[in-house]
Amino acid sequence: MTLHDKPESSLFRWDALNRARQIALGVVILVPVMMVVLLVCALVVPPSPGAAGAPHVWAPLAFLMPPTATPFPTATPTLTPLRIGLVAGHSGRYNDPGAVCADGLTEAQVNRDIAERVASLLQIRGYTVDLLEEFDPRLTNYQALLLLSIHADSCEYINEEASGFKVARVLDSKVPEAEDRLVHCLIDRYARRTGLRFHANSITPDMTSYHGFYEIASSTPGAIIETGFLYLDREILTQQPDLIAQGIVEGIICFLLGGP
């Protein structure tokens, strides 16, 4: 045994130390090389487009990202809602309640009650309803599937003939075909539902030149209904408003479905 001779355990330590040094050297050389390679790839390869809304990732690093699912095509949202306009006759802040009964009941009250019931029934069916006042600013160039103004007739006793309802459209219609259909549907369904008779003979220029017809867009079909006479038809108008509303709704639906 000489001074230069190392014991076996010492040789083993020396060998392990050498190996560790080699590994460390390898890591020190390999890491910068890999970084350079990645950098070069990133500069050469364009970024992957990625899904809409997903972050863009450099192609070489894309494998690090979770796969993105291709979104299903969605339906284009409809821009034309199923909108219907209802005017509650004589409603709003102006001094004309329409017909007034001896006990103070006004046409405006009756109209409002019926219009609100019609609106509810249509909303249940999925329509967007604008409940408008008599001189509502929204009437200007109003665009919808239709506009219906709801009124009622005199509360004076005229004669035994003063019973029944009336429906009319503007005299000089821009969409006569549609408006005639609307009028016919309302007459037919309302008469069937309520049992009231169509009172054709007393349609006045007040109805055929109703102010609202000249305010709405000319492409919007419009009509006005006098639901009954407040004197002789008072009972059905005030005691069975749901029936009255149902008759109007059925007329509207008839029109919307292409009837009568």
Ligand SMILES: [Zn+2]
């Ligand atoms: Zn009126």
